[in-house]
Amino acid sequence: MADTTPDDAPKPKRGGFFDRVVDDATEAESVAAKVFVYDGGVRLWHWVNALCIVILCVTGYLIASPPPSVPGEASENFLFGYIRMFHFAAGQVLAVMFLFRIIWAFVGNHHARQLFLPPVWSGQWWKEVLFEFRWYAFLEPDPKKYIGHNPLAQIAMFTLFVIPMVVMIFTGFALYAEGQGTESWWFAVFGWVIFALGGNSFFVHTVHHVGMWVIILFTMVHIYAAIREDIMSRQSLVSTMISGWRYFKDDKE
Numbered sequence: 001m002a003d004t005t006p007d008d009a010p011k012p013k014r015g016g017f018f019d020r021v022v023d024d025a026t027e028a029e030s031v032a033a034k035v036f037v038y039d040g041g042v043r044l045w046h047w048v049n050a051l052c053i054v055i056l057c058v059t060g061y062l063i064a065s066p067p068p069s070v071p072g073e074a075s076e077n078f079l080f081g082y083i084r085m086f087h088f089a090a091g092q093v094l095a096v097m098f099l100f101r102i103i104w105a106f107v108g109n110h111h112a113r114q115l116f117l118p119p120v121w122s123g124q125w126w127k128e129v130l131f132e133f134r135w136y137a138f139l140e141p142d143p144k145k146y147i148g149h150n151p152l153a154q155i156a157m158f159t160l161f162v163i164p165m166v167v168m169i170f171t172g173f174a175l176y177a178e179g180q181g182t183e184s185w186w187f188a189v190f191g192w193v194i195f196a197l198g199g200n201s202f203f204v205h206t207v208h209h210v211g212m213w214v215i216i217l218f219t220m221v222h223i224y225a226a227i228r229e230d231i232m233s234r235q236s237l238v239s240t241m242i243s244g245w246r247y248f249k250d251d252k253e
């Protein structure tokens with residue numbers, strides 16, 4: 001049957017998901033098959049942070065389980081020194097970038113605040129946490145659409161990443177301060193962490209060590225979920241953290 005609608009007839013107002021997407025988007029498109037979500041600060045932070053964490057986990061693991069002694073004169077070898085140096089350098093970059101990320105939550109777009117502000121007061125949000133859990137467990141047939149993080153990702157990022165990061169930075173700098181000596185300004189600034197944890201440096205090492213495994217656990221699940229959702233969900237994921245744009249695969253509600 002021929003299409004009888006004239007070309008210049010007013011288009012019906014969609015009133016559905018995409019209109020809300022347009023309202024919520026930072027840079028609205030006339031028809032939002034894509035939405036700008038993660039601004040430059042969030043993306044830069046994400047990838048620098050990921051690199052630092054890989055370096056910190058590899059070097060941290062080696063600090064805790066040192067390689068066997070290398071042959072030759074001690075004065076000709078500095079392997080463990082380099083391992084520690086890379087750990088401390090990556091730790092300092094990680095900490096400065098985390099501070100930058102906190103500032104970016106204030107200066108970036110509203111998606112930049114999601115990481116720090118899971119809306120735990122909202123009943124609807126908790127329902128969607130449960131829904132997403134069921135979706136990840138293959139108990140729901142159809143996924144929902146999200147512009148920013150889905151609620152399950154958000155709660156995982158807050159509890160298994162943001163809180164452990166704070167612990168790792170404070171315990172890391174406390175251990176570093178101890179290495180610099182109790183007379184150092186490092187110790188004046190971070191020494192209190194050791195006393196707050198009972199005054200036992202060994203326990204601070206243990207907390208720092210366990211924190212690494214929490215972050216490794218988070219990262220493994222996170223990368224699995226990012227790639228899985230890129231394939232199975234109705235929106236782009238990995239390319240969104242590269243370009244900033246979220247692409248939707250369909251225009252259904």
Ligand code: HEM
Pocket residue numbers: 042046049050051053054111112114115148149150153157161219222223226227237238239240241
């Ligand atoms: C050590 C490694 C990593 C850590 C600690 C990490 C951590 C995070 C965090 C905290 C966020 C939230 C960003 C924000 O709101 O500011 C995030 C988002 C994201 N990450 Fe990673 N990430 C890592 C590696 C990766 C890798 C290798 C990929 C790609 C395969 C990836 C893909 C993503 C994606 C797609 C998002 C956005 C998710 C969404 O749009 O809801 N991440 N990551």
Ligand code: HEM
Pocket residue numbers: 053056057059060061063064084087088090091092094095168169171172173175176177179205206208209211212215
């Ligand atoms: C994701 C972040 C981090 C991870 C995964 C990590 C991992 C580790 C691990 C596993 C250890 C060995 C602990 C032990 O069993 O004794 C360690 C030691 C240490 N880390 Fe970290 N760390 C992180 C962040 C930091 C930061 C931000 C600093 C601050 C500069 C730091 C400074 C140190 C220091 C000073 C030691 C002790 C070195 C030694 O005893 O020779 N770490 N780290």
